[in-house]
Amino acid sequence: GENVEQHPSTLSVQEGDSAVIKCTYSDSASNYFPWYKQELGKRPQLIIDIRSNVGEKKDQRIAVTLNKTAKHFSLHITETQPEDSAVYFCAASMGGGADGLTFGKGTHLIIQP
Amino acid sequence: GAVVSQHPSRVICKSGTSVKIECRSLDFQATTMFWYRQFPKQSLMLMATSNEGSKATYEQGVEKDKFLINHASLTLSTLTVTSAHPEDSSFYICSAPRGGLNTGELFFGEGSRLTVL
Numbered sequence: 001g002e003n004v005e006q007h008p009s010t011l012s013v014q015e016g017d018s019a020v021i022k023c024t025y026s027d028s029a030s031n032y033f034p035w036y037k038q039e040l041g042k043r044p045q046l047i048i049d050i051r052s053n054v055g056e057k058k059d060q061r062i063a064v065t066l067n068k069t070a071k072h073f074s075l076h077i078t079e080t081q082p083e084d085s086a087v088y089f090c091a092a093s094m095g096g097g098a099d100g101l102t103f104g105k106g107t108h109l110i111i112q113p
Numbered sequence: 114g115a116v117v118s119q120h121p122s123r124v125i126c127k128s129g130t131s132v133k134i135e136c137r138s139l140d141f142q143a144t145t146m147f148w149y150r151q152f153p154k155q156s157l158m159l160m161a162t163s164n165e166g167s168k169a170t171y172e173q174g175v176e177k178d179k180f181l182i183n184h185a186s187l188t189l190s191t192l193t194v195t196s197a198h199p200e201d202s203s204f205y206i207c208s209a210p211r212g213g214l215n216t217g218e219l220f221f222g223e224g225s226r227l228t229v230l
Contacts, residue, residue, distance in 0.1 A: 034219070041224075041226075042223070042224070043206065043221040043223050043224055044157065044206070044221050045221070046218055046219065046220075049218075089156060099145070099162075100159075101147075101159070101219065103156045103157045103158075104156060105155070105156045106156050108154075
């Protein structure tokens with residue numbers, strides 16, 4: 001089955017700086033890569049996703065890049081703000097969508113004021 | 114936007130009792146729903162896939178007789194933890210895809226924190 005590795009497990013950045021979280025996946029058949037943000041005790045929420053037919057997607061301060069050859073994808077958050085503090089999970093699936101999502105272990109992002 | 118609602122949000126029960134958790138898609142139909150378990154400071158682990166009108170598909174290592182799943186309608190799936198033990202204490206989250214299993218966005222319920230005494 002699919003295996004998703006996520007790094008780092010904890011990331012602390014100064015407010016206003018950029019944050020990058022990286023994930024690798026094992027199965028080249030995976031074609032859908034969403035990122036979720038989860039605040040303590042709350043539900044995960046989709047913040048951005050990318051499909052295997054594109055290499056990069058951007059939404060305001062958030063961007064995701066995908067390298068299919070290397071089987072890795074990254075989340076980039078620019079101009080970080082205190083409300084960006086949360087746990088971020090990457091995921092991958094072969095079904096093109098929600099079916100069979102495998103999650104990374106999560107990254108606890110801490111924005112230092 | 115699409116909403117998935119989960120109930121109860123918190124439940125405390127005695128060891129040996131059963132607990133039922135409901136997951137509802139409020140503004141869309143979901144023939145498939147997913148149940149996850151999340152231990153503190155850990156990732157979401159898929160337990161089972163709930164299929165409307167048919168048996169659930171369980172992930173390896175998940176006891177189907179302990180975690181009973183029923184998906185009786187297009188908007189409701191239930192997870193029953195039977196004969197709960199303290200090691201079953203966890204955060205249980207359901208999710209449902211809107212817009213199709215392979216093209217839709219996955220929406221999560223609020224989660225249910227189970228504490229077994």
